[in-house]
Amino acid sequence: MRLLSPALLLTVTAYAQVPASVTGISTVTDGDTLQIRGVKIRLHGVDAPESAQQCRRNGALYGCGREAAFALADLVGARNVTCLRRDTDSYGRMVGVCTVGGVEVNRWLVEQGHALPYLEYGGGVYQDAERRAKAARKGLHAGTFQAPWDYRKNPANPPTAGTPKAASPLPAAGSSGVSYPNCSAARAAGTAPVRVGQPGYGKHLDRDGDGVGCE
Secondary structure, eight states: OOOOOHHHHHHHHHHHHSOSEEEEEEEEEETTEEEETTEEEEETTEEOOOTTOOEEETTEEEOHHHHHHHHHHHHHTTSEEEEEEEEEOTTSOEEEEEEETTEEHHHHHHHTTSSEEOGGGTGGGGHHHHHHHHHHTOGGGGSBOOOHHHHTTOTTSOOOOOOOSOOOOOOBOSTTOBBOSSHHHHHHTTOOSEETTSTBOOGGGOTTOSSEEOO
16 A cells, blocks of 8 residues: 655645635635635635735835735625635645625736736636736736735745734733734734734734734
């Protein structure tokens, strides 16, 4: 009998644990990532700017990563989102195509210029949407930007921190600085997920102990 390698075994196990589909009200992590009923979904075939990423429009810098996340949050709102699994990534997340109110979320993000087709991972089906966004100068195409996959290659660039639909940050508390009593407060402040070493991180927010709270 041929045994699976440890790496392949982990991949097979992760795939088996991710459902074929999930429906529910979603939490927006960043411009191309959602979470529904505890299932993390990376949108298939698209790549949005990282949460901390900045682009340029009308001669000024703006937070294109935050803009993408806010646009996604506005689209899904408090409505039910359905995501169908296309794959499972190396982090154990569902890679899926999602719809809300009859609109395909993946394609909509590209059509509005908030994400690019991720050609390396099946994004060729969205190239027509990208052409329309370019012609209309929507979103990223209204200015200049670095492709998110190139942005991530530079270790000097800030990592993504996730950008839910946000309010203003909570005030500092105590000698440790910002403190959140729970994940709802962190999400309301627009700082979730919060990582070890970042203001507001606490073990009570990190239930699985992976160094990232309020995922």
